[in-house]
Amino acid sequence: MVSALIFAPMSAMAQDMDPENTLYLDLKDGQVVIQLRPDLAPNHVARIKELTREGFYDGQVFHRVIDGFMAQTGDPTGTGMGGSGKPDLKAEFSDAPFKRGVLGMARAGNPNSANSQFFIMFDDGDWLNGKYTVWGEVVDGMEHVDAITRGEPPANPDKIIKMQVAADAT
Known part of the structure; x- marks a missing residue:
């Protein structure tokens, strides 16, 4: 009975999430579940899902x-200077705060320069x-995010093993 109590909240959470707006990010230490926010950034979410479905993020450091x-x-080059080859995205700034666990799009000085790079807040x-x-x-x-090797760049960087939209998970 104890294990049922431990796992019940996880099951309830999973049932409440829309698989089309959920990502599974597999890292060396385990899987990270990400809730997408198309209500805040529909074009950025669409790009992330498009690149994820193409396998673009798999193996990236x-x-x-x-x-x-x-x-x-x-960044497919691993330098912080590369992108997907798709057009840059127009900024979709919102009032949502950058708190622990939030994902944001990286960009250059131009607010409308986000492409494929993203970050996860510690x-x-x-x-x-x-x-x-x-x-x-x-x-x-x-x-599992907290266990990512630190550095700019890390001497032995961690990689995304696999990233997939939950609706496509195999």
Whole structure:
């Protein structure tokens, strides 16, 4: 009976989530479940899902991982200078705060330069509010994000093993 009580909240959470707006991010230490936020950033969510379905993120390294701040990935060159080859996205800034577990789109100086790179917040980062696009939030597995190897770049960077839209999960 004890194990049923432990697992019941997880099952209830999973049942309440829309599989089309949920991502599974497989890391070396386990799976991270991400709730997408098309209500905040429909174009960014559409791009993330498109690239995910193409397998774009599979095998990509976390090239910038700053303790107490965030882990960044989504650059096929692993340098922080690359993108998907698709057109950049127009900013979809919102009032959603950059708190622990929030996912945002990385960009250059131009607010409309987000493409494929994204970051996951380790801690709150209020100075980013209204300046970067929030497109998702970790709802389970944050301990696996916390285990990502730190560095700019890390000497031996962690990789995304596989990222998939829950509706497509096999």
